[in-house]
Amino acid sequence: MTIDRSAFAQLVLANVRSYLRQPEAIFWTYGFPLIMVVGLGLAFNSDTEARLPFIVTQRAASDPIVQKLRADARFDVEVMEQDAALALLRRNRTPVVVSVDASGEVEYFFDPTNPDGTAARAVIDDAVQRAAGRADVVASVDRRTDAPGSRYVDFLVPGLIGMNLMGAGLWGIGFNTVDLRVRNLLKRMVATPMRRGHFLLALVGSRVVFFVPEMFFLLLAAKLLFGVPIAGSYASVLFVALSGAVTFAGIGLLVASRARTIESISGLMNLVMIPMWLCSGIFFSSERFPDAVQPFIQVLPLTQVINALRAVILVGEPLAAQAFPLGILALWCALSYTLAIRVFRWV
Amino acid sequence: MAVTCRQLFKRYETGRAAVDAVNGLDLEVRRGECFGLLGPNGAGKTTTVEILEGLIEPTSGDVEVLGMRWGGGRDHELRQKLGITLQETRLRDKLSVRETLRMFRSFYRDGIEPEAAMALVALEEKADAWISKLSGGQRQRVAVACALIGRPELVFLDEPTTGLDPQARRQLWDVVADIRRAGNTILLTTHYMDEAEKLCDRVAVVDHGRVIALGAPRDLISRLGGEHVIEFSLEPMDQRPVDADVFAAVEGVTQSTEESGRFVLTVSEPHRSIPGCLALLSRENLELKSLTTRHVNLEDVFVNLTGRHLRDD
Numbered sequence: 001m002t003i004d005r006s007a008f009a010q011l012v013l014a015n016v017r018s019y020l021r022q023p024e025a026i027f028w029t030y031g032f033p034l035i036m037v038v039g040l041g042l043a044f045n046s047d048t049e050a051r052l053p054f055i056v057t058q059r060a061a062s063d064p065i066v067q068k069l070r071a072d073a074r075f076d077v078e079v080m081e082q083d084a085a086l087a088l089l090r091r092n093r094t095p096v097v098v099s100v101d102a103s104g105e106v107e108y109f110f111d112p113t114n115p116d117g118t119a120a121r122a123v124i125d126d127a128v129q130r131a132a133g134r135a136d137v138v139a140s141v142d143r144r145t146d147a148p149g150s151r152y153v154d155f156l157v158p159g160l161i162g163m164n165l166m167g168a169g170l171w172g173i174g175f176n177t178v179d180l181r182v183r184n185l186l187k188r189m190v191a192t193p194m195r196r197g198h199f200l201l202a203l204v205g206s207r208v209v210f211f212v213p214e215m216f217f218l219l220l221a222a223k224l225l226f227g228v229p230i231a232g233s234y235a236s237v238l239f240v241a242l243s244g245a246v247t248f249a250g251i252g253l254l255v256a257s258r259a260r261t262i263e264s265i266s267g268l269m270n271l272v273m274i275p276m277w278l279c280s281g282i283f284f285s286s287e288r289f290p291d292a293v294q295p296f297i298q299v300l301p302l303t304q305v306i307n308a309l310r311a312v313i314l315v316g317e318p319l320a321a322q323a324f325p326l327g328i329l330a331l332w333c334a335l336s337y338t339l340a341i342r343v344f345r346w347v
Numbered sequence: 348m349a350v351t352c353r354q355l356f357k358r359y360e361t362g363r364a365a366v367d368a369v370n371g372l373d374l375e376v377r378r379g380e381c382f383g384l385l386g387p388n389g390a391g392k393t394t395t396v397e398i399l400e401g402l403i404e405p406t407s408g409d410v411e412v413l414g415m416r417w418g419g420g421r422d423h424e425l426r427q428k429l430g431i432t433l434q435e436t437r438l439r440d441k442l443s444v445r446e447t448l449r450m451f452r453s454f455y456r457d458g459i460e461p462e463a464a465m466a467l468v469a470l471e472e473k474a475d476a477w478i479s480k481l482s483g484g485q486r487q488r489v490a491v492a493c494a495l496i497g498r499p500e501l502v503f504l505d506e507p508t509t510g511l512d513p514q515a516r517r518q519l520w521d522v523v524a525d526i527r528r529a530g531n532t533i534l535l536t537t538h539y540m541d542e543a544e545k546l547c548d549r550v551a552v553v554d555h556g557r558v559i560a561l562g563a564p565r566d567l568i569s570r571l572g573g574e575h576v577i578e579f580s581l582e583p584m585d586q587r588p589v590d591a592d593v594f595a596a597v598e599g600v601t602q603s604t605e606e607s608g609r610f611v612l613t614v615s616e617p618h619r620s621i622p623g624c625l626a627l628l629s630r631e632n633l634e635l636k637s638l639t640t641r642h643v644n645l646e647d648v649f650v651n652l653t654g655r656h657l658r659d660d
Binding site for chain 1: 397400401402403423426427429431433434435436437438439440441442446449450451452453454455456477493497
């Protein structure tokens, strides 16, 4: 009875029901991110050690030193004619082509502007020199860093959670709001004694509530499939994610505050989301961009959500250490909600 | 009075041109009556009711609804007493009829239960059906149920039957007649003259944003001077044009017009005027192609006032 009479509860229920009754929406929030994690995780996360592939020319194949390289488990050696080998090198299909010239010297064909080529050449040359009898003059020891928590898949999962937060907030709020406006339903609602604040709060609230199971589902899947650890406390992960969800819901509300057609909201969404997709460090660190654009990248909400998520999930930093990212999010929240409520088009 | 508005103006500035959607409209709706705004598309009916509903601000003019004014700090109070259907609202597809009504019910302090609202519009059987599964007429009845759920004192229905098939229209008319009988005040807009005649106690004929005639449908019709219309067309015997005025001389004909080959005579007693007409035709050597008689309707009133039809289709 009380739920029947609570406008806020009824508005949340309407949103929740509309959402749960669209199977395709469920796929995009649960299925799609899972496929991303699995696909990218498998692509960048083989259990066996990576073997360095390179090509040896037919002429060099019988050379005794090259024979030793072919027996080395660290290498994946292919033998072919020099012309065919160089063609593959130009197409970036192999980092290095090894050959032997007329005087018996070992030749390396590679592109010095390509970091992979330079690195591969150094590793192969080292093996050649050792095979020929060179000894190390300085003692060294290898420390492996492919333990859970520092692999690419570990880096990727918080990035995908951030991307999902942004997509769910902007599409979930923005698209639905404009859909209601196009249907004349916003106007119909304000023709009743409904409080406008209840409506907006329910819109944001139901989206944020959906995000919690969504995120833990993704974290659980990543843990079970790839052993991605959660170093920080669940509470701090939840707090960062909720801050992100609320922020992106506000931005979604702002983007949708005036739009009158589905076409215009779709365009606006892309305008807002594409810079963050590209720059905010979902798939690789945002710090790789030049210094000149860093101030711009660092104020993007997605950059800070992902930074904070990586810090609490992978490093286990406490919430207190996330003051800067959370502060940026708070600014975005204040800005987007204040503006959205001021300019929102109800009729 | 349930509604009074005086010298209502609404101007839309669209680039260089300005459009006066409402142009000095006066209106009074009495408590307990069903009042109709009748006019063609674009006459300003919807703009007028949306101003009365507090959804649009007028450019100028004075509006009083249930003794209150919009923007006077009591809007919320006023909304509690109004029930509204907009011209076109697509309710949420994936909610059931009951869920939709329960949501609308939660906005009102006082009201009826969703079950009772469904009974008012004869949709009990569809209580658990999603909106997307309903026909156009059923959706419109859900919209009316949403308007009634807060036990309103005043109900606005904007083009309630536009786009519905004849059977669905009649079902909706029954619903409106029931609301009227229950003692509610209704203000509806329509461009169907039969709808206005059937449902409304009084009608304001609206054209170009102002009221051009006001009164009970019967009164408006009787002002044309006759209760009946004789319509006929002639065989094209020769190219001689026939002036409609020649029929004005026939006994009992109060008005005579011609439009694209169809002659329309307004008469009080067809059985007296038809023989006179036939005699005139045979004298002039003209042959009838068709002849029908019918009652005068509000369409004739509108044509008489404006020279145009309500719907040009």
